Amino acid sequence: MLRLLKLLLSVINIIIIITLMIIHFVTKESSYQASLYFYTFPLPIIILIVLILSIFIKKRKYHLILVGILLIVWLGRSFRIHIAEDIKETDLEVVFWNASHDRDFEEAFNVNEGIPDVLVLVEHGEFIVKEFQQKYPDYNFYRSIRGVSIFSRTPLKIINETISKYKSNFINFETQGINFYVFDVSASMDVPREWELGFVNALIQETNNTVILGDFNVPYESKYFDAIKTNFNHAFSEKGNGLRETWFWNIPLLSLDHIWVSKDLKVLKTEKIATFKSDHSMVKTYVRK
Numbered sequence: 001m002l003r004l005l006k007l008l009l010s011v012i013n014i015i016i017i018i019t020l021m022i023i024h025f026v027t028k029e030s031s032y033q034a035s036l037y038f039y040t041f042p043l044p045i046i047i048l049i050v051l052i053l054s055i056f057i058k059k060r061k062y063h064l065i066l067v068g069i070l071l072i073v074w075l076g077r078s079f080r081i082h083i084a085e086d087i088k089e090t091d092l093e094v095v096f097w098n099a100s101h102d103r104d105f106e107e108a109f110n111v112n113e114g115i116p117d118v119l120v121l122v123e124h125g126e127f128i129v130k131e132f133q134q135k136y137p138d139y140n141f142y143r144s145i146r147g148v149s150i151f152s153r154t155p156l157k158i159i160n161e162t163i164s165k166y167k168s169n170f171i172n173f174e175t176q177g178i179n180f181y182v183f184d185v186s187a188s189m190d191v192p193r194e195w196e197l198g199f200v201n202a203l204i205q206e207t208n209n210t211v212i213l214g215d216f217n218v219p220y221e222s223k224y225f226d227a228i229k230t231n232f233n234h235a236f237s238e239k240g241n242g243l244r245e246t247w248f249w250n251i252p253l254l255s256l257d258h259i260w261v262s263k264d265l266k267v268l269k270t271e272k273i274a275t276f277k278s279d280h281s282m283v284k285t286y287v288r289k
Helices: 002-027 032-040 043-054 061-078 105-112 129-135 193-203 223-231 235-239
Strands: 092-098 118-122 140-143 148-152 157-163 169-175 178-184 210-215 232-234 257-262 266-273 282-288
Touching: 002 032, 002 043, 032 193, 043 061, 092 105, 092 210, 092 257, 105 118, 105 148, 105 282, 118 178, 118 210, 129 140, 148 169, 148 178, 169 193, 193 223, 223 232, 232 235, 235 257, 235 266, 235 282, 257 282
Parallel strands: 092 118, 178 210
Antiparallel strands: 092 282, 118 148, 140 148, 157 169, 169 178, 210 257, 232 257, 266 282
């Protein structure tokens, strides 16, 4: 009986591992249902599951080999080492942060350890923008009623602002002579990301002198970024250091928060700023025209 139980555990073990491999490397985002599993089981989670499963078998050598292979694949995709270039006063410091419904510009300045040239907050807390304007009279603030707010050292111009049928937010603005697209994509599991990233891609009309930033609620590996990758460089992949993932609570599970920079602009340095003030890390990049 004990032997049969061990055999059953081994079979279940193998089925689980094969299923996870198929989800991540084969089915991916081939359908709405498949995408839910793909987002739920990123490589760090799969690595952890394989390690846990190894506890229940006597011969765990192959599990550990698989863990090693998956770890190499994950680090090869995510981990970056770059030498940052010298930053000049004329270069643009751009910051994005999903503030997790509780924070405001003051908190963002503190986490960033300084006032950047452009700062975009999504899902921020309650605050009165006029109070910030009075405290920082030389700077410029804009607050959308949809939970997206913008700070700029120089005057900013709002070009377009809209929302998708399923509550994905979008703002297009200009400042410092650069075009910016901001997105806060719906996190609802009932809404296929294909629909919302279709909304994103349809709104990106400019592919030069442009920065795209936001919480897209899909990882960098998503096929729905293919159109953006054609004309834009991913700021962290281009000049970041460490692991690319920005969520969850400083545990590197998924890279949901992104800054994309058009290829005619130069990315000089990118940082992912870990903080427990939000479940999302802050992302900062320096851009040169």
